[in-house]
Amino acid sequence: MIFENNTAYQTYRVFVAIFGTLGMVVATSPMKKNYKRNLLFLGGYAIYAIICTFFFMHVWGFLSFLRSVIITISLPGVITIYMTTETSVSRHIFKCLSQLLLSLYLLISVTLLNTLFQGTLLSNAILLLSGYLFAIALEFFVLRRTFLDINRINTRGWSILSLIPIAFFLFVMTLALYPVHYTQNPAFPLLFYLAGAVIAIIYYAVFQYLQTQYQYQTDEQSREILEMQIKGIKKHVEDTKQNAEEVKLIWQDTHKMLSAITVLAKEGNTKSILDLVSKSSALNRLTTPTHYCSDPILNATLTAYLAQAKNAGIAIEHHLAIPEILPVDPAELSICFANALENATKACAELPENERKIIIRCIYKPAFMFEIANPYKGQITFGRNGLPASNQSGHGTGTRSIMAFCEKHDAFYNFSAAGGWFKLMITL
Missing domain, CATH: 1.10.287 (Helix Hairpins)
Incomplete structure (x- = not known):
């Protein structure tokens, strides 16, 4: 029972599917901090989708509308959500199309279940709404951390991985709507769930691969932390x-x-x-050891990297108010400082000696915040995630490490370049 002649109910189904899918995506995505802007984009898309659904079902008919939904509804939705999230294009496509695929299975399964038990319009509406609410809650409370961890994985295979949900989404849509609507095709349920089993196996393999990548990068970070502790x-x-x-x-x-x-x-x-x-x-004779803070690991890091900068002929100006008890793990914070100071030192090394300077400031009230500034030459471009872009091989690793640190601890970060000075500011 699909109630194809009931335009109002079909609009309700699309309404629930759109908001349900949006909720699933938002529940597992790192959203931009501008919440008003996000609500404006998502709310505008929802209004567009409802109006288009109502209009095109009147003009083309129910089945023709479903066959065009990829272009009229799904594609604009993917683009709109991309404008509200902090992620790359390929990762966004992989995650968003995966959620659309899951939403499609949920939507069709509710219809098949209601048809099997000869349910009413009301039972279909309740089942649909309950299914999406359960999916949103499950993803937010159980799967969100996994998705956010996967989003931080630095791998170049996302473009290939994104083809998996695209191919399966198109396949299931074709299977459901051609040559007739799936409720009129007796073989559809068997093919539908067999394809679902194949999809589940492939996704299991993909997530195992991504989990291995994440574990490898976590082990690398642990190794860096251990090395920093040993140096301290x-x-x-x-x-x-x-x-x-x-x-x-x-x-x-x-x-x-x-x-x-x-x-x-x-x-x-x-x-x-x-x-x-x-x-x-x-x-x-007795010399006073360099003292930047009371934590031995962070103090050793600052001593080593600032001494390295001084040896490179770089003038150091520091104003440091670092508390005895740090807001995060000292070794992780030390790696963040080390990456930032190493980047600043490399940038200054390209300048004449009389122009080399690093300014480092840190306060802990009202929040722990530090800023590292250095002059630079040339042009600096920034990517969509706010990170400075680098086309040179081997560059940008330290910056991605800083961003991963900020994402892990939900810290605010800002890279900026103005007046010949490059600045990094982090607030914990």
Whole structure:
């Protein structure tokens, strides 16, 4: 029972399918922060889809409308959702078409189930609405984290992967609407669910592959964190050892000086005592270790990378107010700082020595925020996700790592270039 002659109900079905599919996509997508803009785009699309559905069903008829729905409804929806999400084109197509495919299976399954039990228009409406609400809740509370993790995977295979849901979506649509509507084709349910089983197996294999990629990148990040921790520990041990040796030398020199002072005091030679004390190198030998913050790992990172910049002839200006208790894991924050400072150092190395400068600022009230700025030469272009684009091989890895850090901790990040200065600002 498809109630094809009931235009009002068919409009309701399209309404539920559109908002249900939108809800499924939004439940598993990293949306842009401009919520008013997002609502404007999505709401405008929903109004467009309802009007088009009502109009084209009157003009073309129900079956002809369904056969044109890919062009009239689905494609504009994919484009609209893309304008509200933070993702690449190929990843968006893969995820959005996958959700459309799932929505199509849900929509057809409800119709087949209602037809099988000879349900009414009301039962079909309740089943349809309940099915979409359940799907949205399931994806938001159970699958959202998996989808967001997959979205952060840096792999070049998304263009090929996106062809999978495109092919299956077109196949199922053709199977459902040609040569007749699926409710008039006795062989359709068998073919429909056999194709569904094949789709499920292929998607299982794809998600296993993506999960392996995600695990590999997570292990790489863990390795970087461990290396950063080891560097911090080594730096702390070296500083402690150096200070111990210096204290030992100072004690030896102090002992000699006190012996000499004792002899001069017995002789009553006050002037010689004062000269001896003022010329003593023991009092000035102990050096003060560089201290940027109390956390040993972050302090060691800042010390190492700022020293590297200074050795490259780069002037350093820092204003750092870093709390004792950091808002995130110190090693992960250290990797973020390291990537940002390494990028700034590379950019400054391309400039004349008198123009090389890095400014680093950090505050922790009202929120933990830091900014790293450096001059640059040439042109900087930014991609849709706000990241600076790079055409050079091997470049951009550090920037993607910074973005992954921000996405993991739900931090605000902003890359900007103005007045000859490139700036990175991160707020946790």
